[in-house]
Amino acid sequence: MEKPSRGSFNIPGTVINGQNAQLLTSTGISSVDSILGGGLPVGTVTIIEEDIYGSHAKIMLDYFLAEGIVNDHSTLVASLDMNPYNIIKNLPAVIHNDPEESTISSDSIQDDKMRIAFRYQNLPTSDKDSHNIGHYFDLSKTMSLADIENSDICYWNGQRIENGTSMFANPAYNELLKAVKEKIKEGKFFLKDNPSKRNVLRVGIHSLGSPMWLPSRDSYHLMNESRDLDMFIFCLRALVRSAFAVAVITIPTHLYHENSLDRCIHSSDIAMRLQTFSGTELENNFSLSDYHGFFHLTKLAAINSFASKHPGSIEYVFKLRRKKFHIEKLHLPPDLQEVGSSNSTPPSIACGSSNKHLLEF
Amino acid sequence: MATINPLLVSLDIKSSDRVVSIKENGNVDSNFVITHLIKQILGDGNRMCFVILHNTLGHYQNVGKRLGYDFLKQIEEGRIRTIEPLKDIVEDIGNETNYFVDDKEQVVKGLFKSIKSTMEELVEAGSSRVYLVIDDISHLLDLGIDLKYIISFINYCLSLINDERISVVINTHVCSKSDEIICNNLNYVSDVVIEVMPLKTGVSREVTGLLNIEKSGKEQVTQFHFKAYDKGIKTFHLGESVYNLYK
Numbered sequence: 001m002e003k004p005s006r007g008s009f010n011i012p013g014t015v016i017n018g019q020n021a022q023l024l025t026s027t028g029i030s031s032v033d034s035i036l037g038g039g040l041p042v043g044t045v046t047i048i049e050e051d052i053y054g055s056h057a058k059i060m061l062d063y064f065l066a067e068g069i070v071n072d073h074s075t076l077v078a079s080l081d082m083n084p085y086n087i088i089k090n091l092p093a094v095i096h097n098d099p100e101e102s103t104i105s106s107d108s109i110q111d112d113k114m115r116i117a118f119r120y121q122n123l124p125t126s127d128k129d130s131h132n133i134g135h136y137f138d139l140s141k142t143m144s145l146a147d148i149e150n151s152d153i154c155y156w157n158g159q160r161i162e163n164g165t166s167m168f169a170n171p172a173y174n175e176l177l178k179a180v181k182e183k184i185k186e187g188k189f190f191l192k193d194n195p196s197k198r199n200v201l202r203v204g205i206h207s208l209g210s211p212m213w214l215p216s217r218d219s220y221h222l223m224n225e226s227r228d229l230d231m232f233i234f235c236l237r238a239l240v241r242s243a244f245a246v247a248v249i250t251i252p253t254h255l256y257h258e259n260s261l262d263r264c265i266h267s268s269d270i271a272m273r274l275q276t277f278s279g280t281e282l283e284n285n286f287s288l289s290d291y292h293g294f295f296h297l298t299k300l301a302a303i304n305s306f307a308s309k310h311p312g313s314i315e316y317v318f319k320l321r322r323k324k325f326h327i328e329k330l331h332l333p334p335d336l337q338e339v340g341s342s343n344s345t346p347p348s349i350a351c352g353s354s355n356k357h358l359l360e361f
Numbered sequence: 362m363a364t365i366n367p368l369l370v371s372l373d374i375k376s377s378d379r380v381v382s383i384k385e386n387g388n389v390d391s392n393f394v395i396t397h398l399i400k401q402i403l404g405d406g407n408r409m410c411f412v413i414l415h416n417t418l419g420h421y422q423n424v425g426k427r428l429g430y431d432f433l434k435q436i437e438e439g440r441i442r443t444i445e446p447l448k449d450i451v452e453d454i455g456n457e458t459n460y461f462v463d464d465k466e467q468v469v470k471g472l473f474k475s476i477k478s479t480m481e482e483l484v485e486a487g488s489s490r491v492y493l494v495i496d497d498i499s500h501l502l503d504l505g506i507d508l509k510y511i512i513s514f515i516n517y518c519l520s521l522i523n524d525e526r527i528s529v530v531i532n533t534h535v536c537s538k539s540d541e542i543i544c545n546n547l548n549y550v551s552d553v554v555i556e557v558m559p560l561k562t563g564v565s566r567e568v569t570g571l572l573n574i575e576k577s578g579k580e581q582v583t584q585f586h587f588k589a590y591d592k593g594i595k596t597f598h599l600g601e602s603v604y605n606l607y608k
Contacts, residue, residue, distance in 0.1 A: 019591070021423050043417075167461050167505060178455040227505065234503035235454060238447040241417050262536035265388070267503060299388045303416070304423035306393050307589035313564040 011198050011244075013071025014042065015133045020304040025073075025200060025246060026134030028063030031327040033134055035297060035316065036270065037309030042200055042246050044269035044303070045237050049253040049261075051274040051293060054207065056318065057250040058087075059325050060274075061204050063137060064248045066091040068202035069151045070135050076183050078156035078176055079206035080213060085155060087206060088148055092137035138323050154183050158212075169215030173232045176205070180239055189243040203240070203247040208232070209261075210252050226256060230263040237267050271299040274318065287332050291317040295327050366428075368397050371585055371596050372574060374553060376405075376490060379522050382547040383532040384556045389570040391557035392416065393594045395496055395532055396424045403430050403440065407490040408483045410476060412444045415497040415532075427592055439486065442479045446472065450504075465506040466513075473517045480521055493518060494530045499540050508539050512546055519550060552577050567602045 014025045017038055024039035033039045040046060050057040068075045069091065077084040114121050156179050158172050168174050180203055188195035209229045233249070240247050253261050253273070265271045276293035277283045295316040302308040315330040372394070374381060381398075385391035392415070399421070402409050413421075418433070425432035435441045446460065453461045460468055476493065483491045495518070501511050521527050535544050548554050556573040567588060574583040585596040597604065 021419070167457075167463075181451070181454045230503045231505050234500060235450055238450040239454065241447060242451050259536070263499075263503060263540075266534050266536060267500070302390050302392070302589065304420050305427070305591055306424065306594055307569070307591055308390075310564075312566045 011200055013067070013073060013133065014200060015039070017041075022304055023200075023244075024133070025071075025202075026067050027060070027248075028065075028067035028134055028137065029060065029325060029327065030134050030136075032060070032272075035311060035327065036300065039133055040246050040248075040270065041303055042244055043241050044246060044301070045233060045240055045267070046246075046248045046270040046272070047233070047265060047268045048248065048250045049271065049273035049298070050207070050250050051276040052254060052279060053276070054250070054252060056274050056276065056293065056320060056325070058206065059139070059320065061206055061248060061250055062087070062091050063325065065202065065204045066094065066137055066143060067134060068200075068204075069143065069147055069153070070094045071200075072151060073200045073202050074152040074154070074183070074187050074189075076154040076156065076180060076201065076203045077206070078158075078179070078204070080158045080172060081207040081210050084157050084206075087204075088153060088155070089142065089145075091143040091148075092139045093141035093143050094135050094147075095138045097136060139321075139325065140323050152187070154179070168228050168231060170213055170228055172213060173228050177232065177235055177239070180236065180245075184239065184243045184245060189245055191242055191244065198244065201243065201245040203236075203245060205247070205249040208249050208251050210255070226260050226264065229261065230267065233264045234267040237269075265299055268299070269301040269303065270297075272297050288317070288330075291319045291330070293318055294330075366397060366400065368393070368587075368594050368596055369401050371572075371583075372397070372553075372555065374398065374401065376528070378552040378576075379528045380519060380551045381528070381530040381553045381555065382544075382551040383530070384544050384548070384554065385532065385534045386556070386558035387536070389557055389559040390589070391532065391534075391555075392420075392424075392496070393589065394555055394557065395494060395530070396421065396428060397594070398494070398530060399425065399432075399441075400428045400430055402492050403435060405490070407492060408439075408487065409441045409492045409494055410444070410479045410483055411441055412446070412472075412476065412493070412495040414446055414495070414500040417447070418443065418445070442483060444472075444475055444479065460504055465504075465510050468504065468506060469501070469510045469514045469517075473514060476518065477521070480527065484524060484526060488526075490526045490528060492528050492530060493521060494532075496532050497534055498531050499534045499543060502537075502539055502543075508542055511543055515543070515546060515550075572596060 011023070014023050015038065016022070017024050023042040025042055026033050026039045027036070048057045048060055065075055065077060065088065077087055079087060156176060158175065184190060184201060187199070187201060189199070189201045209226070213228070215228065229251070236247055239245070251261065251264070273296040274293055275296065277285075277288060278292070282288055295318045297310065297316070300308040300310040316327050317330045318325065318327045383391055383394050399409065422432045432441070436443060450460050453459045459471070462468065480491060480493060498511065498515070501514065515531070518529055518531070522529060531547060533540065533544050533547060535541060554575040556575070557570055558573070559570045560568060568586045569589045570587060572585045572587050584599055586599055586602055587594050587596045588602065
C-alpha cells in the first residue's frame, strides 16, 4: 500500500495505524476488528470461508456492507446466487449502543459499593478499545431505505455476460473484474487519482466459487478446478492494491477438494473460516453449548511489517444472538465433576444410614 | 560500519552463490528473507532488478525503513529497478492485452524481455554485481500460465547467469502440486535453498516458524527457528526460543 503523501486526508470510517502506515477500516463487527488488530487494511482482499449453510458468512458480509453504508463509503455488491438488491435490502440497522452491553451496564449500577477497594470503584470494569471505529448494528431490524438510497451502491448480478474471453473458463469472472475496475475508475478510487474528496470503495462478493461460477460446458480449461478462482483473486488483489478499495469475499470452500483453495488464500491477505457446530457431533458438547461454531483466522498477512497481529493459537468461537453476531475467545470451563447434565450423586458407603455427612458413622 | 544483522549471518549468502531459491510453505510469510537480502545487496553496493508479484512498493519501503535502507530513494538513484506486473494487470483488465492474452508463451517472453533489458542496463551502469530478485514466481500460475512456460521462464532467467556479475534470487510459494514442480526444478539448479515453513504441530506464540538452509555441496541442512517481531526477525537454534524471549 503506498502511503499517501498528499497532506492529511480524513476518510470517515477509517483510522490510520501509524505503526504500519496502514489505513484501517472496520468490518462492522467490533470483535473481529480487535482480532485483526484494529480493522481491515484498505487495499486488501479478505476471504471468508463459508460454513456449511453459508448463513453466518453472509451475516459477516452483511455487517461489512452495512458498515460501509453508514460511513458513506461506496459499495459494490456482487452475487450470482442471490439478487444483490435483496442483500442490501436486508442489511442490519445501525444503532448507537452495543445491543448486548446496554443490558449489562444497567445491572452494574446496582452493584454494592466496594468497601475495601473503594479507590477502584469508578474505574471501568472491562477494557474498551479506545479506537472503536466500527458502528453497532441490530440484526433484528433492517436498515432504513433512506440510508440505502442516499449511498452509492453498485449492484452486480452477472446479467450482461459476453462470451469470447479465454482467460477465464467462466466469463462471469472477467465481467466482475471489469465491473470492479470500472467502478474504481468512475469513482476515482485509484491511488494515483486526485479527487476532491477521498473515499473508500467496499467490494462485497457473496458466494464466489459456488456452482453458479463453474466453467461453462465448452471450455477446455478443466484440468484445475479452482484455476478461475485463483486467477480472479490474484487479479482482484492487483486491483484493490492500486486503489482505495477493500474487498471481502465469501467462498463455499467446503464444496471444493481439501486444500485446493490454498492458492486463493495465498493471494488474499486475510483469510477466516467459520465452522458451525450444528449438524456435527460438537452440537451436543456441553461446554460449547453457548456458541454456534468455531471461528478460525487462517491467515493474517504481515503488510508493511514483519509480523502481523495474528493472535496465535487462541481458539475463537462465534455466537449468533437475536440482535448481534459476536466472536469471542473460547474459555473451556474447569473440568469439575459436578458440572454436567448428568449429576451423579457420590456413592454412599453402605454401612449406616444414607446421610450427607460422611463423618457420621 | 553498520551493525551486522544476525539473520544475514545465519543465511550467509556469498557472492559465489549464483542462484538462490526461497521456498515458502503454508501460511508463514517468507518475505523477510528477501527484505534482508535486499539489505545485504544494498549494503555491499550492488544493484538489483526486482520483479514484484506479491507485495507492493509501499510494503518494501516500510519494511526497508525498519531494516535501515530507503527503498524508494534507491530506486530514484537507479540502484534498484522494479518491474511491477501487478500494475500492468490492472491496466489489462477489460482490455485483453498483455497478461490477459490467450497465448501465454507471449506473456512469459514479454516479461523476460523486460527483465533482460533492465538487467543489461544495470550491468552497463557500473561494475558492481547485479541481482535479479523475483518475489513469488508461483503467482505466474495464478495468471493461467502453464507449467511448461513457467519452467522455460525460469530457464531464461537462469541463462542470465552466463554473465559473471549476475545472481538470481527467486521466491516461490508452495501449496499445490504445480507449485511443487516449480519448486523442485528450482531446488535442482540452486546453489542455496532457503525453506521457510510453519511449525508442524500448530501455532506458537514464541516461534513463528522453521527456517531450513541447504547449500549445494554441503550435506547437512542448517535449521533455525525464527520469531517475527514488529521490528525484525530473531533466529535461534531449535528449542532455544526461551533464551531470546526477554530481549
